[in-house]
Structures are given as structure tokens and as C-alpha cells.
Amino acid sequence: MYIEGGYNYYIVALSILIAILASYSGLNIAAKISQAGGKTRFFWLLAGSVVMGNGVWSMHFVGMMAFHLHVTVNYDVTLTLLSMLASIFSSFVAFYITMPKNVHWPSIVLGGCMMGGGIVLMHYIGMEAMIMSVDLTYDKTFWGLSVVIALVASYAALFLFLRFRNHSSRSWLKSVCAIVMGFAVCGMHYTGMAAARFHQHAGSVTGSAESSMNLFLLYGVTVTIFVILLVSWGAMFLDRHVLEKMAYRDAITGLPNRNEMNRFFDTHIGKEQIAVLFLDLDQFKAINDTLGHHIGDLLVREVGGRLRTFISNDQQAFRIGGDEFLIIVKQSDQERAEQLAEQILQSIKKVYYIDGNEMYVTGSIGISIGSIQDSDRSMLLKAADTAMYVAKGLGKNQYCVYNQEMGIQEVRKMELEKDLRRALEVKQFFIVYQPKWNVKTNKLVGFEALLRWKHLRLGIVSPAEFIPIAEETGLIVPMTRWTLEEACRQCKEWQSQGIDQPVSVNLSVSLFKSNILAEMVQSVLEKVELRPDKLELERIDGAVRY
Known part of the structure; x- marks a missing residue:
């Protein structure tokens, strides 16, 4: 003999509201997961799981309070707590799977299955926790339908949530996700209740079970909702007053970063x-x-x-x-x-x-x-x-x-820097030699090697323009090595022609501060076989002579 139950529809409405609000809080907290890092990420993951899992569990037992079976009903504490843990754990796994910023559809499917499966598991463990003088069986059709509703709706809610979790301007879509998830939980619960068949034992007597059942549920649900609020408020406080400061404030000055x-x-x-x-x-x-x-x-x-x-x-x-x-x-x-x-x-x-x-x-x-x-x-x-x-x-x-002129100069500088890297390879550099004359003796006392750059499109580029760029980029080192070698070769050739005069080369001040200048000069002199007294080095400093 079946026992027909009834519903208090005010409490049914309350259960739906709890499911939606818990879903919104849980999903909203979970949105922080992909934006956080390190231990902070684990905090958001755990907080979102606790809120979502407890919310689903609370909705289930508020729904049970709305159901009147007219038999004495008690609850097995171990199974009741186990149903709560199942809900929290499944939420944790679902959020963990979908934690990365870029989530592919297989992960969303798996996350939806975990979320929906946790709702189903929580519900039927909670039903199994009922201690009563009737037997409980299930209609297979409604049972299967409840599972399908939980899985499909959970996937849909998770998909929408992941799609719009980083769009603060579309917060109404996050509300839609919460509503879908809330109805997933409620749809599964009440379809599962429709699948339940309560068989009365022979000779058993039905009666009011309000005080026994409601007292247990009232305390359980009250404590759980208190936990949800505590975790949600704690998370918001941490986000606004601790994490906000860590993420958006400079640690040294206290200024925004x-x-x-x-x-x-x-x-x-x-x-x-x-x-x-x-x-x-x-x-x-x-x-x-x-x-x-x-x-x-x-x-x-x-x-x-x-x-x-x-x-x-x-x-x-x-x-x-x-x-x-x-x-x-x-x-x-x-x-x-x-x-x-x-x-x-x-x-x-x-x-x-x-x-x-x-x-x-x-x-x-x-x-x-x-x-x-x-x-x-x-x-x-x-x-x-x-x-x-x-x-x-x-x-x-x-x-x-x-001003606009600075922009033009900046573009030119970037172009010169880019082309300067290939100028040596394509042999765009050349050297002009300026005679050095002693006016007292009216005699030639040497030559000064001056580097020039013939750009294919811009023509002759002034050293005053490309030398600072070479110093900034470090290209001054290979340019100087090439200049030294070419000047020493020319000096050696002049000697073979009977012109025995030294050659001087201008060097960047940065090279005098480095520890490579001595090695560079020695290797060039040895390679060209030029006497050291035939090479003079001048430092470019202050007023630059090009």
C-alpha cells in the first residue's frame, strides 16, 4: 500500500529561493578562482565549494520539510552528514576542473557531470538517511529523469557561468546561471521525490511526524545556512579588505599599483x-x-x-x-x-x-x-x-x-634601431679619415677615423643620431670592433705606401668602463699586425667629435 505525501508550497518556494541564492553565492565566489594564484586560489576554491555544496544540501532538506508523509521520520546523522560531504566534494571537483581561464568543452562536460552527479548523490543519500516505518522504492522512469535533469542543467549552468564569469558588465547573465543551477537542484529534487514510492508496513499506524522531523531539519538547515552566510561574508571581507589591498596596492609605497x-x-x-x-x-x-x-x-x-x-x-x-x-x-x-x-x-x-x-x-x-x-x-x-x-x-x-614631432622622432629612432642591427651585415658602414695637422710644425701628425652610416633609404645618418642608439642596445661593441679593425688595416696599408702616420679612433665612454676594451684592442692589433704606437684611442665624452 502506497502512502501519498503532500507539500507545503510556501516552503517549496523557500527551497527554490535558497537554491538560487546559494548557487549565485557559490558561482560568484568560484569566479575568483581563475583570477587568483597560489594559496589564494585554493581559498576561493574551498569557499566556493562549501557555499555551493551546503546550499544544495540546505535546499534538499528544506524541500524535505515541505513534504508531509504523515509518518514518524527521523534521520541517520552519519548518512545526513555524508550527503552534505558528497555535495561539497562534487562542487570542489567541478570547480577545480573548470578552474583555468581557458576551459575547453570536455572539461566543462566533466565538470557538469561532477556537479550534477554530486546533486544526485546528495539527494539519494539524504533519502536513504530517512528512518521511518515504511519501505522506500523508486520509479525507474522518474529516477532516470531526475538524473538527466541534474546533469543537463548543471552542464548548462556551468557552461554559461564559465562563458561570462570574467564579464563584470554582464552580471545579469551570472544571475541567469544561478537561476539555471537553482532550478537544476530543485528540478532534480522534486523529480526524485516524484520517483519515491513509500510502502506502508502491515499493521503500522500513520500519524503526525511534524515535531520529530522538523526539529532535526530546522537545526540542521539553520546551522548550514549560517555557515553559508559566514563563508560568503568572510570571503567578501577578505576580497575587499585583504586581497584587494594585496593585488591593487604597492607594498612599499602604499600607492595603487x-x-x-x-x-x-x-x-x-x-x-x-x-x-x-x-x-x-x-x-x-x-x-x-x-x-x-x-x-x-x-x-x-x-x-x-x-x-x-x-x-x-x-x-x-x-x-x-x-x-x-x-x-x-x-x-x-x-x-x-x-x-x-x-x-x-x-x-x-x-x-x-x-x-x-x-x-x-x-x-x-x-x-x-x-x-x-x-x-x-x-x-x-x-x-x-x-x-x-x-x-x-x-x-x-x-x-x-x-607633441607630434616627438612621435615622428620616436618612430625614426625605432626604425634606425631595427636597421642598425643589420647595418654591419650588409656593409652599410664606412670610414672617412680626417687628417690631423700640427700648425706649429706645419706637418701631418696622423689621421682620425670617423664612422659613417649610409642607410639604403635615409641616406647618410649622423653619428650623433645612431651612436646613442648603439650604446643603448649594446651594438656599440661589434661596431667598435669593426671600426678598429678597418682603421688599423688602412693604417697598415698606408705604411706599405710610405705614409707612416698613426690613426686615432673615437670610443664610447661605456667601453672604457667595461673590461673588454684591452682584449679587443690587443686582438685587433695582433690580427692586423700593427704596432701599438700607431693606434690612438680617444674617448667620446661631453662634447662629441664626429
């Missing part, structure tokens, strides 16, 4: 004109090399403190790495940006007292002005960076505003 700068550009899209000030400290490397990185960090902290005084509602300062800072000014024109740059430079160059050291440091600032809509962030940052290097080249401790 490069991640926060990128977030600003991601969210600040419009026609509003902004000014970007790129600040770089002058001679900071020398401070690090002479006084140590500890003093360098303390100096950066002091500079950050001074920049903090310029932060306001429409101005923000960022430390983007090393001794580089960025100041962004909203609704700014060139005049306002220049005034701010002047104030910053005045503040930076004031004396610093650090660990018993009295220190002075200056800065160079490059300024670019534009809107995010008219140009992307890379253009604004590159323009400010270019202007900053121009300011350094003009003597440091000053600012420079980017």
Missing part, C-alpha cells in the same frame, strides 16, 4: 580629456648601487609619501614599478598638467633624510594628454614615456609635454 592603473583604464572609457604624467627619478640606479637596495626602497617610499599629497577626487598617483610613477588627472588641459608637474618636481627635489643619509634626488616628467575613447591606454602611456625621456635628455629635473 599597475593592476589598479589597468583597472582604471578598463573602467574609465569616454570622451573626457585626461592628462597622464610619467615620473621617473633621476640617477636612482646610482643610489641603489652605492647605498644599497634597502635605502633605495626607503627613498621610493618617501617619494610615494610626497606624491600622496597630490591625490584628490580627480587626481590619482600610481607606482608602476622601480622608480617609475604615474599620475592621472581627470578633466585636465595642458596648462593644469604643467602646473601639477612643476609642483611635483619642486616637492621631489627637497632634501631626504634616510638612515642617517642626507639625500637629494630629482625627477623627470613626461606629459601626454588625450581621452581613452580617442586613443587606447598604450598610446597615452607610450607618449608620456617618450616625453619623459626627452625631459631627461634636456638635462633632467624638468617636464616635457608630448
